[in-house]
Amino acid sequence: MRVLVTGSAGFIGFHLCRRLLAEGHAVTGFDGFSDYYDVGLKRARHATLLPEPGFTEIDARLETQGALLDAMARAKPELVVHLAAQAGVRYSLENPGAYVDANLVGMGNLLEAVRAYPVRHLLYASTSSAYGGNTAMPFRETDRAVTPLTLYAASKLAGEAMAHSYSHLFGIPTTAFRFFTVYGPWGRPDMALFLFTRKILAGEPIEVFGEGAAERDFTYIDDLVDAIRRLADTPPPAPGGSGPVSPEDSLSPVAPYRLVNIGGGRPERLDAMIDELERALGRTAQRILKPLPPGDVARTHASTGLLAALVGEIPRCPISRGIPAFVEWYRDFYGV
Numbered sequence: 657m658r659v660l661v662t663g664s665a666g667f668i669g670f671h672l673c674r675r676l677l678a679e680g681h682a683v684t685g686f687d688g689f690s691d692y693y694d695v696g697l698k699r700a701r702h703a704t705l706l707p708e709p710g711f712t713e714i715d716a717r718l719e720t721q722g723a724l725l726d727a728m729a730r731a732k733p734e735l736v737v738h739l740a741a742q743a744g745v746r747y748s749l750e751n752p753g754a755y756v757d758a759n760l761v762g763m764g765n766l767l768e769a770v771r772a773y774p775v776r777h778l779l780y781a782s783t784s785s786a787y788g789g790n791t792a793m794p795f796r797e798t799d800r801a802v803t804p805l806t807l808y809a810a811s812k813l814a815g816e817a818m819a820h821s822y823s824h825l826f827g828i829p830t831t832a833f834r835f836f837t838v839y840g841p842w843g844r845p846d847m848a849l850f851l852f853t854r855k856i857l858a859g860e861p862i863e864v865f866g867e868g869a870a871e872r873d874f875t876y877i878d879d880l881v882d883a884i885r886r887l888a889d890t891p892p893p894a895p896g897g898s899g900p901v902s903p904e905d906s907l908s909p910v911a912p913y914r915l916v917n918i919g920g921g922r923p924e925r926l927d928a929m930i931d932e933l934e935r936a937l938g939r940t941a942q943r944i945l946k947p948l949p950p951g952d953v954a955r956t957h958a959s960t961g962l963l964a965a966l967v968g969e970i971p972r973c974p975i976s977r978g979i980p981a982f983v984e985w986y987r988d989f990y991g992v
């Protein structure tokens with residue numbers, strides 16, 4: 657298979673590329689190496705992909721006119737996995753323009769490129785933040801999602817809507833994922849696990865938002881990649897085709913388009929996550945309890961019924977194994 661992965665130097669894109677290359681697919685990795693966090697880490701991820709004979713790097717930005725069209729012309733992919741984005745909930749209060757550029761203008765360019773070079777399946781990374789102010793748990797794909805709390809969430813929801821319209825108009829089989837707090841080796845330096853690890857090892861205090869009671873549905877990276885990989889082989893049928901697979905199916909009635917949660921389905925309190933981290937590091941954290949920042953939600957919990965109905969049960973690595981795996985990578989990579 658020929659696959660174009662955008663965001664290939666990012667946390668999730670890198671892991672997905674590694675998996676696809678190990679399976680023998682030809683992978684084009686498109687990434688603009690944005691400086692939202694340490695570009696050295698992004699380069700290090702790509703440096704492990706570049707020696708693979710099946711890997712081609714394209715260093716370009718989503719919002720650059722023509723860049724994605726050129727990438728599609730070169731890669732001729734059967735599958736596009738669109739992961740490149742301006743991520744991060746809190747940063748969207750600081751630099752909203754970055755979200756408009758990457759997630760709205762960039763998404764428009766991506767869809768135009770897929771329209772020009774049709775693919776068998778387009779997969780798009782949205783987020784659990786799309787559930788916004790919803791309080792009914794677990795979050796189901798069929799729930800109304802109309803209360804985004806940040807521009808990040810709003811831009812990802814807009815991306816879902818944009819992708820649905822192209823799927824309808826041009827018959828592009830499209831799966832939009834809503835990812836839930838993904839973590840693991842080669843993770844993102846702006847996320848709590850990474851930040852806490854750095855601070856605890858440096859002997860600095862950590863700020864614990866929601867006073868430790870906030871809950872997140874942590875998803876281990878290998879489980880997430882497994883789910884993406886299986887869903888890639890399961891494009892949604894056209895309207896009038898095989899129809900919904902379960903009462904929870906979000907399959908569109910007017911487009912080959914479906915929304916799927918990818919989450920562990922098992923929320924953990926933030927303070928339980930820190931307890932695990934302390935055990936893995938063999939250090940005690942100095943915890944400064946803080947209220948939830950604006951735009952953060954108190955709890956996320958994925959319904960995983962649709963994912964299981966589509967591709968079977970995905971293994972779920974518990975944080976008691978996932979956090980030590982992250983710490984082992986962190987210590988090795990940074991030599992601490």
Ligand SMILES: NC(=O)c1ccc[n+]([C@@H]2O[C@H](COP(=O)([O-])OP(=O)(O)OC[C@H]3O[C@@H](n4cnc5c(N)ncnc54)[C@H](O)[C@@H]3O)[C@@H](O)[C@H]2O)c1
Pocket residue numbers: 662663664665666667668669686687688689690698716717718719738739740741742743744757758762781782783784834835836837838839844
């Ligand atoms: N990690 C999570 O917990 C999580 C949760 C929900 C959704 N997501 C979504 O999953 C996707 C991947 O997330 P990640 O954690 O790997 O993030 P990441 O920031 O590590 O990866 C994103 C990559 O996209 C690239 N990029 C950003 N803006 C770009 C632009 N304008 N042009 C070209 N490249 C650009 C960055 O350089 C980066 O390498 C994102 O769409 C994110 O919103 C992630």
